[in-house]
Amino acid sequence: MTVARILAAKGRDVVTTQAYRTLREVVAILAERRIGAIVIADAERTVLGIVSERDIVRALSESGAEALEEPVSRHMTSRVVTVHERTTIDAVMDMMTTGRFRHAPVLEHGRLAGLVSIGDVVKHRMAEIETDQRAMREYIAAG
Numbered sequence: 001m002t003v004a005r006i007l008a009a010k011g012r013d014v015v016t017t018q019a020y021r022t023l024r025e026v027v028a029i030l031a032e033r034r035i036g037a038i039v040i041a042d043a044e045r046t047v048l049g050i051v052s053e054r055d056i057v058r059a060l061s062e063s064g065a066e067a068l069e070e071p072v073s074r075h076m077t078s079r080v081v082t083v084h085e086r087t088t089i090d091a092v093m094d095m096m097t098t099g100r101f102r103h104a105p106v107l108e109h110g111r112l113a114g115l116v117s118i119g120d121v122v123k124h125r126m127a128e129i130e131t132d133q134r135a136m137r138e139y140i141a142a143g
């Protein structure tokens, strides 16, 4: 199964913001949208970075509340690992485990075209396991 299947189920909308926005604005968006990370993109939907709850916790720990007035570009991760629609879900799981992150922007022709979170991956993996189990039970019952 590939990333395309996840996007078909959840859609391709990605919450993004601009690099000059403050961390305070980002915190408000994360809270309002009930999400854990936001992609920093330009007008052409080129990915410039990603910032997650972890980065905000680190910024607050290092600089205190003053960090909230700083631009998100100062705290985002710029070397973003991205995937394609054709990337397998197993490969995404490996990337997330090895890289210790829970979000992967999806690029098509270099432009942002979706986002896969660890929650999406787990949900689809569970569905896959259930389908396999059902098939196995039916196979055994038929014998």
Ligand code: AMP
Pocket: 036, 037, 050, 051, 052, 053, 054, 055, 076, 077, 079, 080, 081, 082, 100, 101, 102, 103, 104, 105
């Ligand atoms: P997360 O587990 O997604 O909350 O992110 C943990 C750390 O990894 C944070 O510093 C994020 O900025 C960073 N991060 C999240 N997603 C990615 C990604 N796809 N590529 C590189 N770093 C990421």
